[in-house]
Amino acid sequence: MCEKMNVKWNEQQIVEQLHDAGSREQAFTQLVEHFKEQLYWQIRRMVLTHDDADDVLQNTFIKAWTGLDGFRGDAKLSTWLFRIANNETLNFLERKRQALSLDDEAAVGVAARLESDPYFDGDETARQLQEAVASLPDKQRQVFNLKYYDEMKYEDMSELLGTSVGALKASYHHAVKKISDFFHAQD
Amino acid sequence: MKEEDIIKKLDGAKSAFKTPDGYFDSFTSRLMERMEHEGLLAEQRPTQAVVVEMPERVKAIPLTSVKRWVRFAAAAVVAGICMIGGTYLYTRSDVAEQTQADSFAELMSEDMLDEALDYELLNNGQIEYYLTEAY
Numbered sequence: 001m002c003e004k005m006n007v008k009w010n011e012q013q014i015v016e017q018l019h020d021a022g023s024r025e026q027a028f029t030q031l032v033e034h035f036k037e038q039l040y041w042q043i044r045r046m047v048l049t050h051d052d053a054d055d056v057l058q059n060t061f062i063k064a065w066t067g068l069d070g071f072r073g074d075a076k077l078s079t080w081l082f083r084i085a086n087n088e089t090l091n092f093l094e095r096k097r098q099a100l101s102l103d104d105e106a107a108v109g110v111a112a113r114l115e116s117d118p119y120f121d122g123d124e125t126a127r128q129l130q131e132a133v134a135s136l137p138d139k140q141r142q143v144f145n146l147k148y149y150d151e152m153k154y155e156d157m158s159e160l161l162g163t164s165v166g167a168l169k170a171s172y173h174h175a176v177k178k179i180s181d182f183f184h185a186q187d
Numbered sequence: 188m189k190e191e192d193i194i195k196k197l198d199g200a201k202s203a204f205k206t207p208d209g210y211f212d213s214f215t216s217r218l219m220e221r222m223e224h225e226g227l228l229a230e231q232r233p234t235q236a237v238v239v240e241m242p243e244r245v246k247a248i249p250l251t252s253v254k255r256w257v258r259f260a261a262a263a264v265v266a267g268i269c270m271i272g273g274t275y276l277y278t279r280s281d282v283a284e285q286t287q288a289d290s291f292a293e294l295m296s297e298d299m300l301d302e303a304l305d306y307e308l309l310n311n312g313q314i315e316y317y318l319t320e321a322y
Contacts, residue, residue: 032218040211041204058218062227120205129197177190
């Protein structure tokens with residue numbers, strides 16, 4: 001249906017095309033091509049399994065499509081999409097928690113979910129790291145993932161999450177300490 | 188060991204997540220197909236781009252063919268009018284004759300009818316006989 005886009009990315013032009021009914025669909029296809037990979041990894045590190053990440057990513061883009069009229073270009077497209085993906089991810093995790101009783105949650109813990117996912121190829125240390133990260137509160141986990149995996153600057157993170165740089169630094173420090181404690185406890 | 192050192196030691200665990208082969212290559216087309224299937228794309232397409240398909244039979248008939256059909260139709264209508272009119276007139280005259288005959292029969296007695304029939308059934312020879320013999 002749509003061929004892989006090799007068109008040079010021009011954000012201002014894409015934004016204009018997204019607001020024109022005649023070019024909206026094509027511009028949206030370019031937008032998906034440009035951001036799909038970045039958003040996938042952001043989501044995947046939170047929901048852990050590939051199937052869940054695929055569902056949340058599709059829902060993120062569908063939300064973006066249906067909310068295009070609400071995007072006025074005040075923020076960057078990347079910021080706008082990141083926030084949608086963030087909300088979709090947190091809502092997904094919350095729904096999943098509500099759907100599971102405590103016993104179920106223990107049965108389908110992080111280790112069990114990662115073992116059942118054919119697209120997780122980590123060793124024991126990798127599984128322990130994911131268990132440690134999963135034990136963090138959702139927002140602290142997001143900060144840790146953005147800093148640790150994406151090596152994002154605190155200033156950029158501040159714009160994405162709408163949190164002060166100081167608060168983000170403190171949040172990352174707490175996350176690292178908890179993960180470190182987790183591994184010390186394993187020794 | 189410092190906390191940051193432990194985190195750095197875990198760097199090898201960063202690449203544990205994988206995706207199916209070709210996942211990113213096919214993602215956009217799968218997403219757009221899903222959106223098309225759910226009617227989300229059609230909702231936002233410009234209205235002027237909506238083309239109302241004409242039925243094939245209406246589109247396919249050329250003007251000359253239309254004229255020919257108009258002629259056939261006109262001829263059929265005229266033929267129909269002639270048939271209906273003719274049948275009507277024929278039926279009317281038939282009825283009129285029947286009515287006239289019935290009235291005549293009422294006026295004449297049975298003997299008179301017999302006599303009239305006899306007279307009617309006379310051939311030329313009999314007529315000549317009656318005339319020459321001074322009947």
